[in-house]
Amino acid sequence: MGCNSACCNSSFISPQPIFGSLFGENTTISPVDNTNLEFSTAGPTSGMIANPLTNSITVNTFGVYEINFSLTDRGAVAGVPIQYSIFLNNTTNVIVSTIFFQRGGGGGADSLDPGAKTILIALNTNDVITVRATNVTPGTHSYINPTLVVRKIG
Known part of the structure; x- marks a missing residue:
């Protein structure tokens, strides 16, 4: 069977996937202001460097990436806010890369959000x-349980 220009065009060939991930512990960690969150384990990684010693992922290739982070925040004091932000080369865009937590009023047990x-x-x-x-x-x-996943999408 012959090859037509659509099937042989290199833009249609799927390149090696590029992704990286870091995972934290299922234990409570107290954050330090303006300090990287702690990740204990590098997860599956291809085409980038996931480093739990520096709590960072370094990209090896130019492109468009999806960055996802998640965690559970434990608020111990009502009315005190905190924010967690994605930083790129030690800077952040607070509007698009931050999640905010603030425990509501009242006493009782800590909130897990x-x-x-x-x-x-x-x-x-x-x-x-x-x-x-x-x-x-x-x-x-x-x-608790911080996760950082970076995936090249374009």
Whole structure:
């Protein structure tokens, strides 16, 4: 069977998937203001560097990427906010890359609130992705099961 221009065009051939992931523990960790969240394990990774020692993922190829992070926030004090943000090369765009938590009023047990954020962004070779807690009042919040997944989509 012959090859026509549509099936042989290199843009139709699926390239090697490019992705990376970091996962945290199922234990409570107290965040430190403007410090990377702790990830204990690198998950499946191809075409980028997932480093649990630096709590970061480094992109090896220019392109458009989907970045997803999730965690469960544990609020111990009512009315005290916290935010978790995706950082790119030590900077963030608070509007599009942040999730906010604030426990409502009243006493009683701590609140456990899951949250997630997904963004699509063009990244360059050697861009470094991290997640940080910001606006932290010590002793008021902690996090459980952080996950960071980066996937090239274009």
